[in-house]
Amino acid sequence: MPELPEVETIVRVLEQRVVRDRVESVWIGSRPQPLKSPAAAIARTLEGKRIVDVHRTGKYIVFELGPSGHAERKRSSKTGKGTAQWVVHLGMTGRIVICSPGAELAKHTHLIARLASGRELRFVDPRMFGRVSVHAGGFDPGGVEPLEISERSFVELFRGRKTPIKSALLNQKLVRGVGNIYADESLFRAGIRPRRRAAAVTRQEFGSLYRSVRAVLREAIKLGGSSVSDYVDADGEEGLFQMRHRVYAREGEPCLVCGTAIRRVVLAGRSSHFCPKCQK
DNA sequence: ATACCGACCTGTCAGC
DNA sequence: TGCTGACAGGTCGGTA
Numbered sequence: 001m002p003e004l005p006e007v008e009t010i011v012r013v014l015e016q017r018v019v020r021d022r023v024e025s026v027w028i029g030s031r032p033q034p035l036k037s038p039a040a041a042i043a044r045t046l047e048g049k050r051i052v053d054v055h056r057t058g059k060y061i062v063f064e065l066g067p068s069g070h071a072e073r074k075r076s077s078k079t080g081k082g083t084a085q086w087v088v089h090l091g092m093t094g095r096i097v098i099c100s101p102g103a104e105l106a107k108h109t110h111l112i113a114r115l116a117s118g119r120e121l122r123f124v125d126p127r128m129f130g131r132v133s134v135h136a137g138g139f140d141p142g143g144v145e146p147l148e149i150s151e152r153s154f155v156e157l158f159r160g161r162k163t164p165i166k167s168a169l170l171n172q173k174l175v176r177g178v179g180n181i182y183a184d185e186s187l188f189r190a191g192i193r194p195r196r197r198a199a200a201v202t203r204q205e206f207g208s209l210y211r212s213v214r215a216v217l218r219e220a221i222k223l224g225g226s227s228v229s230d231y232v233d234a235d236g237e238e239g240l241f242q243m244r245h246r247v248y249a250r251e252g253e254p255c256l257v258c259g260t261a262i263r264r265v266v267l268a269g270r271s272s273h274f275c276p277k278c279q280k
Numbered sequence: 281a282t283a284c285c286g287a288c289c290t291g292t293c294a295g296c
Numbered sequence: 297t298g299c300t301g302a303c304a305g306g307t308c309g310g311t312a
Contacts, residue, residue, distance in 0.1 A: 002305060002306090003305060003306090006305075033288075033289075059305095059306080089306085089307090090305090090306090091289095091305085091306055091307080092289090092304065092305055092306055092307095093289090093290080093291085093304085093305080108290080125289095125290095126289080126290050126291065127288085127289045127290050127291080127304090127306095128288080128289050128290080129288070129289070129306055129307075130306090131307090161281095161282090162281080162282070162283095163281090163282065163283075164283090167282090167283080170306090172306090172307080179305055179306070180304095180305060180306085181305060182305095225305095226305080228304080228305065229291095229292085229304070229305085230291095230304095230305095231305070268283075268284070268285090269284075269285070269286085270306095271303080271304085
């Protein structure tokens with residue numbers, strides 16, 4: 001479910017709700033699939049630690065954890081860097097829920113962090129494609145942030161690649177955070193078909209794609225992401241950007257620009273939507 | 281390198 | 297009502 005705008009929306013809520021709070025104890029469910037680090041390591045790393053910062057990198061949520069001691073806390077809160085990181089990837093159906101301890105336990109709850117404030121952070125994920133891990137001293141998934149990179153560096157990333165441009169956009173080792181929805185929406189705005197080889201995209205089209213990717217992501221963040229079937233943020237609020245989708249999940253419907261029926265093809269195993277007239 | 285495919289999982293919906 | 301198959305925001309590993 002969550003691509004960059006959805007994860008960014010969730011992180012903004014978490015910043016408001018849990019920064020400066022402390023993890024008192026952790027409960028971890030019995031399913032091993034969502035755990036990328038051993039359960040014991042996750043529990044040991046979280047328990048007793050203060051959450052000094054929450055941020056997003058690509059589609060990952062990163063909780064910066066600091067010691068709970070007073071002097072250490074002062075130092076950590078100054079740098080915004082913790083001594084350890086709790087990292088959550090939501091996969092397709094993962095959710096972070098902030099709730100009270102009495103709230104009903106959702107099916108597929110895999111981890112609960114009980115906070116000193118009396119609330120709980122719960123990680124819920126029916127399909128179990130999401131992953132939870134802990135790291136000491138830095139977490140870097142590779143790739144660059146599309147909203148932080150220059151146009152020149154963006155073009156450099158893709159130049160000469162023989163892979164379809166959409167596959168390149170989805171490759172998190174290049175640009176991180178763009179998923180299936182925003183790849184389709186960006187390519188539509190840039191007028192480029194998903195199957196075009198990156199090497200066959202002109203410099204001018206790359207400029208257009210760079211601006212489209214950033215505009216789409218920024219607009220989506222402003223609207224709280226896209227709620228296609230079940231995405232909600234950490235407060236349970238739905239996003240609104242699905243109202244602005246121009247091609248995603250609109251197969252057979254008229255293109256909003258020219259009226260031609262939107263087509264759907266499968267590329268690298270993913271549904272890909274485009275307007276055969278507007279996109280070359 | 282690259283591209284295609286299945287695997288990993290559960291839930292939902294359409295069609296019969 | 298219930299079965300079957302297709303499909304779903306993501307990523308990884310194998311194979312040609």
